[in-house]
Amino acid sequence: MSLKIVVLAKQVPDTHNVGKDAMKADGTVNRAALPAIFNPEDLNALEQALRLKDKNPGSTVTILTMGPGKAAEVIREGLYRGADNGYLLTDRAFAGADTLATSYAIHMAIKKIKDFDVIIGGRQAIDGDTAQVGPQVAEKLGIPQVTYAEDILSVENGKATVKRRLERGTEVVSVALPAVITVNGSAAPCRPRNAKLIQKYKYAKTITEKQEVINDYADLCNQRPYLNLQEWSVDDVQADRQFCGLSGSPTKVKNIESVVFQAKESKKLTAADNEIEELIKELMANHTIG
C-alpha cells in the first residue's frame, strides 16, 4: 500500500554545542553564534518515514517546516536523503508563536496538504525541549497520536504498529491511521545524504531565495519544476491571524535570566597521595562517607 507521509521538521540553533559567545552580555541568547541545524529527533523521524517509503513502493515523503526563509535548508536536507518534496511555512505573522500557535499554523498547512496517511515528527526540538507540538497538531486535526516512538514496525490495513520507548520499558501499540507519530532519539539514526540526490536538488530554492541569487536559476527552475520549493504564508494556508504568532499564544514570557550559579569557596587539591588520604579522612570524620 502506498502511503502519503508528512514529516514535520524544524531548523534549530544547536543548543547542545553552546560556545563561549553564545550568550550576550545582557543575558540574552546570541542566535547568530549558534549554528542552525536540522533538529536531531526530526532526523530520526525522517528515517522512519523513509523506511516506510522503502517498504511501501509508491509512497511519498513531504517535509513540512515552519521558520524564517533560511529554514528552507531543512527541506533541501530532507530531499538529499530521499524526501520527495517540501513546504516552508513562513510569514512574519507566525513569529513569536508558542507551541499552541505553532501547532495551529502547522495543522492548517497539513489541512492544505489534505491527503496524508501518517504525520511523523521528532519527539521534541532541542531549542525548547517541550515535546508539545506533535500531540497538539494531532488534537487539532482530530486524529490519534503515538509519542516516544522508537520503531514503526509495520503499516497494514490502515493501522500502524509502533514500538514506544518509555522511561522504564517499552510498549508496542497499534493505532488507526491517519495519526501523528513522534519519534525518540533512541530510534535508528537518519541515513546520510545521497550523492545523486545532492546533485539533483542542490539548486532547489524557494521563491524568496531565487530573488536573492542571479537570474541564471530562473531558466533551470522552469525546466525542472522539482527545484521550486513552495513557500506558504498565513493567507496561503487560510490561517486566522488571531491564532497565529504572539496573539495566538496563551503563554507569555515574563522574563528571561541567564543562569548564574552561586560560586563556593573551594578547597584545591592535587592527585598526590597524602592529599587524597587527608580528604578521605576528613570525609569519614564528618560522616559524609563511611
Next chain:
Amino acid sequence: MNNIFVYCEIEDGIIGDVSLELLTKGRSLANKLNCKLEAVVIGANLKGIESQVFPYGVDVLHVADDARLYPYTSLPHTSILINLFKQEKPQIALMGATSIGRDLGPRVSSALFSGLTADCTSLEIGDHEDKKEGKSYKDLLYQIRPAFGGNIVATIINPDQRPQMATVREGVMKKEILDANYKGEIKQIDVKKFVNNTDFVVEVIERHMEKSKVNLKGASIIVAGGYGMGSKENFQMLYDLASVIGAEVGASRAAVDGGFAEHERQIGQTGVTVRPKLYIACGISGQIQHIAGMQESSVIIAINTDPNAPINTIADYVITGSVEEVVPKLIKYYKKNSK
C-alpha cells in the same frame, strides 16, 4: 471551583512518585492561593487508591475507574481531563513531565486553548503588570523553566487562559506527607459520559516495564562520570568506587550520549535532579544543564584535569588531576582508613 488539579499517574496500582511530588507542591500553592487541592486518578481497579493520595493534603479526589483506562492511552485520558476541567474550571493543572504527562498535557492544552509549560523547575505565585495593555494580574502561576539547552531560565505565565498548565520532571519537587490521617472527598467520574468508544483507537499490544535498577534520587552518595571518562570501559572504575563507598553511579548527558552509561543514570535538567550528601563529579566539565540537576548536593567533589572547569566553581573540593589516577586512590585510602 478554581482549584488546583494534579493528574496522578499510576503503574501497577501505585501512584508515581512524580505525582506525589506534585501533590506536595500543589498543596503549598493551594495554601498560598487559599483554594483546594484536587487530584485525578484514571485507571482500572482503583479501589482504595485514596489511601495513597489523601496523606499529601488532597481535598477532593476524582476517580475514573474502568478496565479500558489502564494501561494509559492518550485519547480516553485526554477526554476525561478535558470534560472534567470544563466542568470544574481549575485555575492550575499540574502533571508529571513523563512519557504520560508529556503525551497528555499538550493534547489537553490544545483542546482547551490553555497554555502549557513543559519541564518546569520551579513554580511560584506572583503578580503581573502588562504595561502595553494596561492590565494587571494577581496571583498568576509563575512557570519557571530552563530554555536553550539550559543556558537561560525563563519565567512563563498564562495571563488570560485557564487552567494554567505545567509539567514537572520527577525528582525536581520534594514529596512530603502532610498528615497521614488527612481525609478528602472522593468523587467518581462517570466514564461513559466523558469518554467515547472512538477514543479507544490505540491498542496496547505488548508492554515490558522494568523496575528501575538505578536509584539516584534515594542515594546519599553519587559518583557521576562525564565525557572526560573517555570510554565505557573507563566508566567501570566509577562502579568500583561506588561499590566500595556505598554510592550510586550517575552520568552527565555527554557521557550518556557518548554511550558510556545508560539513560536512566543521567543527571541534569533532562535527566534526574539529585540532592545527595556527597556528589563526586569525575571528568565532568559542568555544563549548566548538568549543574542545575546536582547543585543542591551537600558536598561536591570535582575531579578534573582542567583547573578551570566550570564545575569547580560550585565544588567544595577541587581535585586537579586525572580520574585514572585519583579514583583508584580514593578507593585505596577509603579501604585503608575504614578498617
